Amino acid sequence: MLKALREEVLEANLELVRRGLVLYTFGNASGISRDEGLVVIKPSGVPYDSMTAEHLVITDLDGRILEGNLKPSSDLPTHLALYKAFPAIGGVVHTHSTNATSWAQACREIPCLGTTHADYFYGAVPVTCPMEPHEIGSQYEWNTGEAIIRCFAGRDPLQTRAVLVAGHGPFCWGTSASDAAHVAVVLEEIARMAYAAMVLNPSVQPISDALLDKHFLRKHGPDAYYGQSTPKN
Amino acid sequence: MLKALREEVLEANLELVRRGLVLYTFGNASGISRDEGLVVIKPSGVPYDSMTAEHLVITDLDGRILEGNLKPSSDLPTHLALYKAFPAIGGVVHTHSTNATSWAQACREIPCLGTTHADYFYGAVPVTCPMEPHEIGSQYEWNTGEAIIRCFAGRDPLQTRAVLVAGHGPFCWGTSASDAAHVAVVLEEIARMAYAAMVLNPSVQPISDALLDKHFLRKHGPDAYYGQSTPKN
Amino acid sequence: MLKALREEVLEANLELVRRGLVLYTFGNASGISRDEGLVVIKPSGVPYDSMTAEHLVITDLDGRILEGNLKPSSDLPTHLALYKAFPAIGGVVHTHSTNATSWAQACREIPCLGTTHADYFYGAVPVTCPMEPHEIGSQYEWNTGEAIIRCFAGRDPLQTRAVLVAGHGPFCWGTSASDAAHVAVVLEEIARMAYAAMVLNPSVQPISDALLDKHFLRKHGPDAYYGQSTPKN
Amino acid sequence: MLKALREEVLEANLELVRRGLVLYTFGNASGISRDEGLVVIKPSGVPYDSMTAEHLVITDLDGRILEGNLKPSSDLPTHLALYKAFPAIGGVVHTHSTNATSWAQACREIPCLGTTHADYFYGAVPVTCPMEPHEIGSQYEWNTGEAIIRCFAGRDPLQTRAVLVAGHGPFCWGTSASDAAHVAVVLEEIARMAYAAMVLNPSVQPISDALLDKHFLRKHGPDAYYGQSTPKN
Numbered sequence: 045m046l047k048a049l050r051e052e053v054l055e056a057n058l059e060l061v062r063r064g065l066v067l068y069t070f071g072n073a074s075g076i077s078r079d080e081g082l083v084v085i086k087p088s089g090v091p092y093d094s095m096t097a098e099h100l101v102i103t104d105l106d107g108r109i110l111e112g113n114l115k116p117s118s119d120l121p122t123h124l125a126l127y128k129a130f131p132a133i134g135g136v137v138h139t140h141s142t143n144a145t146s147w148a149q150a151c152r153e154i155p156c157l158g159t160t161h162a163d164y165f166y167g168a169v170p171v172t173c174p175m176e177p178h179e180i181g182s183q184y185e186w187n188t189g190e191a192i193i194r195c196f197a198g199r200d201p202l203q204t205r206a207v208l209v210a211g212h213g214p215f216c217w218g219t220s221a222s223d224a225a226h227v228a229v230v231l232e233e234i235a236r237m238a239y240a241a242m243v244l245n246p247s248v249q250p251i252s253d254a255l256l257d258k259h260f261l262r263k264h265g266p267d268a269y270y271g272q273s274t275p276k277n
Numbered sequence: 278m279l280k281a282l283r284e285e286v287l288e289a290n291l292e293l294v295r296r297g298l299v300l301y302t303f304g305n306a307s308g309i310s311r312d313e314g315l316v317v318i319k320p321s322g323v324p325y326d327s328m329t330a331e332h333l334v335i336t337d338l339d340g341r342i343l344e345g346n347l348k349p350s351s352d353l354p355t356h357l358a359l360y361k362a363f364p365a366i367g368g369v370v371h372t373h374s375t376n377a378t379s380w381a382q383a384c385r386e387i388p389c390l391g392t393t394h395a396d397y398f399y400g401a402v403p404v405t406c407p408m409e410p411h412e413i414g415s416q417y418e419w420n421t422g423e424a425i426i427r428c429f430a431g432r433d434p435l436q437t438r439a440v441l442v443a444g445h446g447p448f449c450w451g452t453s454a455s456d457a458a459h460v461a462v463v464l465e466e467i468a469r470m471a472y473a474a475m476v477l478n479p480s481v482q483p484i485s486d487a488l489l490d491k492h493f494l495r496k497h498g499p500d501a502y503y504g505q506s507t508p509k510n
Numbered sequence: 511m512l513k514a515l516r517e518e519v520l521e522a523n524l525e526l527v528r529r530g531l532v533l534y535t536f537g538n539a540s541g542i543s544r545d546e547g548l549v550v551i552k553p554s555g556v557p558y559d560s561m562t563a564e565h566l567v568i569t570d571l572d573g574r575i576l577e578g579n580l581k582p583s584s585d586l587p588t589h590l591a592l593y594k595a596f597p598a599i600g601g602v603v604h605t606h607s608t609n610a611t612s613w614a615q616a617c618r619e620i621p622c623l624g625t626t627h628a629d630y631f632y633g634a635v636p637v638t639c640p641m642e643p644h645e646i647g648s649q650y651e652w653n654t655g656e657a658i659i660r661c662f663a664g665r666d667p668l669q670t671r672a673v674l675v676a677g678h679g680p681f682c683w684g685t686s687a688s689d690a691a692h693v694a695v696v697l698e699e700i701a702r703m704a705y706a707a708m709v710l711n712p713s714v715q716p717i718s719d720a721l722l723d724k725h726f727l728r729k730h731g732p733d734a735y736y737g738q739s740t741p742k743n
Numbered sequence: 744m745l746k747a748l749r750e751e752v753l754e755a756n757l758e759l760v761r762r763g764l765v766l767y768t769f770g771n772a773s774g775i776s777r778d779e780g781l782v783v784i785k786p787s788g789v790p791y792d793s794m795t796a797e798h799l800v801i802t803d804l805d806g807r808i809l810e811g812n813l814k815p816s817s818d819l820p821t822h823l824a825l826y827k828a829f830p831a832i833g834g835v836v837h838t839h840s841t842n843a844t845s846w847a848q849a850c851r852e853i854p855c856l857g858t859t860h861a862d863y864f865y866g867a868v869p870v871t872c873p874m875e876p877h878e879i880g881s882q883y884e885w886n887t888g889e890a891i892i893r894c895f896a897g898r899d900p901l902q903t904r905a906v907l908v909a910g911h912g913p914f915c916w917g918t919s920a921s922d923a924a925h926v927a928v929v930l931e932e933i934a935r936m937a938y939a940a941m942v943l944n945p946s947v948q949p950i951s952d953a954l955l956d957k958h959f960l961r962k963h964g965p966d967a968y969y970g971q972s973t974p975k976n
Contacts, residue, residue: 067462067463067466068459068462068463069504070393087505088503088504088505089503089504089505090505114505115504115505118495118502118503140392140393140470142466142469142470142473143473145391145393145470146470146472146473146474146477147474147477148391149390149391149470149471149474149481150390150473150474150475150477150478150481151478151481152477152478157615157616157677158606158611158614158615158677158678158679159606159677159678159679160536160606160611160679174484174485174488175487175488176487177485177487180485180487180488180491181487181491184491184495211390211391211392211484211485211488212391212392213391213392213393226534229533229534230533230534233533233608236608237606237608237611237612237615238615239473239476239477239612240608240609240612240616240705241612241613241615241616242477242616243476243705243709244612244613244616244618244705244708245616245617245618248615248616248617251640251677252640252643252646252677254641254642254643254646254647255640255641255646255677258646258647258650262584262650269584270554270555270584271535271554271555271581272553272554272555272556272580272581300928300929300932301925301928301929302970303859320971321969321970321971322969322970322971323971347971348970348971351961351968351969373857373858373859373936375932375935375936375939376939378857378859378936379936379938379939379940379943380940380943381857382856382857382936382937382940382947383856383939383940383941383943383944383947384944384947385943385944407950407951407954408953408954409953410951410953413951413953413954413956413957414953414957417957417961444856444857444858444950444951444954445857445858446857446858446859472939472942472943475943476942623848623849623910624844624847624848624910624911624912625839625910625911625912626769626839626844626912692767695766695767696766696767699766699841702841703839703841703844703845703848704848705845706841706842706845706849706938707845707846707848707849708849709938709942710845710846710849710851710938710941711849711850711851714848714849714850717873717910718873718876718879718910720874720875720876720879720880721873721874721879721910724879724880724883728817728883735817736787736788736817737768737787737788737814738786738787738788738789738813738814
């Protein structure tokens with residue numbers, strides 16, 4: 045079932061390893077088949093180097109396991125909440141990557157300090173409000189998703205494909221599992237550069253709206269001209 | 278003698294190398310057979326890349342060498358003190374890993390700033406008091422163990438499987454040598470993230486008790502539900 | 511056409527990958543044949559690991575594509591502006607390398623704090639003024655080149671082979687594409703060391719003019735004596 | 744001539760590469776045969792990956808080339824000054840390694856903040872005074888050696904086998920070329936840890952004399968008991 049999606053989700057998980065974003069079994073990636081309403085996700089606590097597409101778990105949008113002998117990632121409910129709230133997304137990735145997690149632990153959004161950031165995120169990468177004890181005590185992972193969704197009220201999730209969960213770490217998403225993994229890798233690099241820029245100049249301001257627009261829109265939307273998918277100019 | 282334990286202790290030592298926690302001959306891992314009261318430990322100052330299980334040294338809990346042609350790690354007495362004081366532990370690891378050692382040198386405990394930390398340690402990773410000249414002048418390595426044990430008065434060593442020895446570096450432990458090595462690797466990453474979080478937000482506060490409880494207890498104790506060892510929910 | 515230059519430009523692009531200066535398709539290198547007025551440049555958004563010399567694009571100095579089936583790097587107009595303004599240069603490299611980009615994001619020039627810097631750059635690596643909305647809104651990439659050129663009024667571009675574009679990242683150049691790539695690699699290291707030196711001593715001053723002269727001129731110009739190309743003394 | 748010494752000096756140079764201390768042709772290592780008064784040193788500006796023992800240059804203590812077709816490292820006079828002033832040393836290494844150089848650029852000595860440092864250096868790693876224009880203008884490399892020697896007046900160079908040349912970088916030495924390379928690698932790590940410790944606790948104090956004595960003397964001198972070269976206790 046969902047053979048191609050399984051392969052893509054496996055590959056997205058392995059990309060996190062290759063890029064140094066995960067330690068041991070940290071992190072997880074999933075993808076969704078919107079037609080069938082099915083999610084493919086990494087199993088919980090399984091080492092990456094022995095993971096195959098068969099180890100992945102398939103669930104429906106309510107988290108019922110339809111295929112797989114292993115337990116799904118304990119963060120599954122967060123993934124499901126995001127898939128339900130953001131119909132345009134096709135993949136979700138969660139990591140504890142060093143620099144993005146440092147910002148999450150500092151409870152600070154990552155301001156848009158440069159064009160690397162603007163190429164991927166249309167403004168700051170926001171940080172959620174800390175969760176309340178009653179949100180933590182019951183249905184914690186689902187409520188993590190709710191905290192993200194509240195944080196994104198009024199935002200287009202495809203214009204800002206990442207969030208920092210306060211005191212926890214980043215969740216990223218995209219049009220597919222591989223897109224989400226790509227965003228997670230870039231977020232980690234952006235977090236690293238923003239950290240050093242803040243140290244060098246604690247009063248640094250975000251780049252201008254003009255520069256933000258230029259960079260985001262030259263890679264995204266109808267007027268994009270970066271890469272090979274648009275006609276030569 | 279203790280063939281399986283020798284292999285596990287060798288592997289724990291090599292894990293420190295693979296994960297970039299040791300330089301040259303720095304660091305050491307040991308494991309204990311509680312039934313026999315015997316400890317297997319790395320030899321002193323031997324390069325990791327030529328180390329085999331036969332090079333490891335077996336001693337009793339008083340440090341008498343029962344097997345092995347090499348001198349044991351000079352930190353052996355610290356390991357022994359921990360094995361005697363903490364009957365539930367099965368392995369000890371000592372490193373001078375960069376980030377954990379930086380906190381030890383700064384004489385600061387690592388506060389619990391995020392869920393990565395809470396997944397492993399039930400609160401701050403404490404730092405010992407500086408040792409007094411008379412503790413250093415005689416039986417120094419044993420007294421290092423004593424300083425750790427005093428620091429853990431009233432704590433469950435399996436809930437906080439690491440300590441920073443002030444002006445020195447981390448000691449870690451666990452249910453086995455491989456568990457202790459795993460903790461040492463994660464501690465290094467947590468130390469790195471906490472460092473950057475403190476720089477980004479010097480007044481950052483530890484995560485709430487609710488979040489600490491949630492994360493620690495979803496991986497440890499009777500209600501754990503992370504990983505594959507507990508039934509599918 | 512321009513087979514040797516194609517190979518050199520490919521190699522310069524790959525050097526950026528080998529040295530960890532680029533992530534995914536970030537960055538680009540080009541080279542110019544001054545005799546023919548032709549530029550060889552990396553295609554836009556193509557992965558490095560499948561890139562061959564045939565993928566490179568050849569344009570004239572007005573950006574007209576003369577050979578190649580792919581779109582050139584979107585930064586081509588910046589390269590062309592530099593080739594036109596700086597007749598002595600033979601190659602241009604642009605990266606978003608972590609540390610150099612952090613300085614660019616902090617809108618700070620990199621002061622010459624040591625002899626590593628002085629071996630390559632005859633004084634601070636300057637940072638451009640932020641670009642105005644009208645420069646960004648139209649012919650952005652060309653205007654990026656203009657901002658660099660204004661910043662270099664009165665400077666010899668071969669004595670300072672790099673600039674930080676504010677809120678963006680470094681552009682480097684040299685006598686050839688491979689020289690420009692070499693400069694980009696060294697700039698990243700210099701940026702990293704200057705960052706740490708500033709943290710350790712926020713009031714640190716640039717090295718003396720005497721030391722700057724000594725180091726720059728022992729590697730550059732008629733009295734150079736570093737390396738093998740000058741007679742044994 | 745001096746075949747074994749050539750091999751050791753080559754190996755010391757390559758160790759700097761393997762440990763990430765040098766970029767391109769940065770850095771150099773040499774060794775001395777005291778009996779013959781001859782020094783073997785890296786050639787100037789030759790890539791490490793094609794370097795063989797035959798490329799190394801042999802000179803006498805006045806810098807006259809006795810064997811070799813290549814120019815010696817331009818830092819040769821600094822090495823010679825050290826060999827003349829410190830009769831007990833057998834090897835010298837110079838690098839621009841990132842963290843040690845950052846301290847040199849900050850013009851700060853590296854205080855002894857922990858036992859990793861104390862295991863190798865008997866107190867702070869000192870920084871030289873900035874050189875005067877007349878010292879830079881003539882016989883610069885020799886005068887760099889003189890600045891180091893002045894800085895070591897009253898010190899035993901085998902108890903502190905490294906120095907930071909202000910605004911430049913570290914010079915290290917030891918009983919042999921390989922010992923000097925080992926010290927250079929450890930110095931880089933110590934510099935990195937001290938940097939982070941200073942950031943975490945700007946008012947941190949050096950470890951006590953008792954702890955410094957204990958660690959330095961358990962590895963050095965007649966009462967050493969670390970490693971395998973001393974009898975089992």
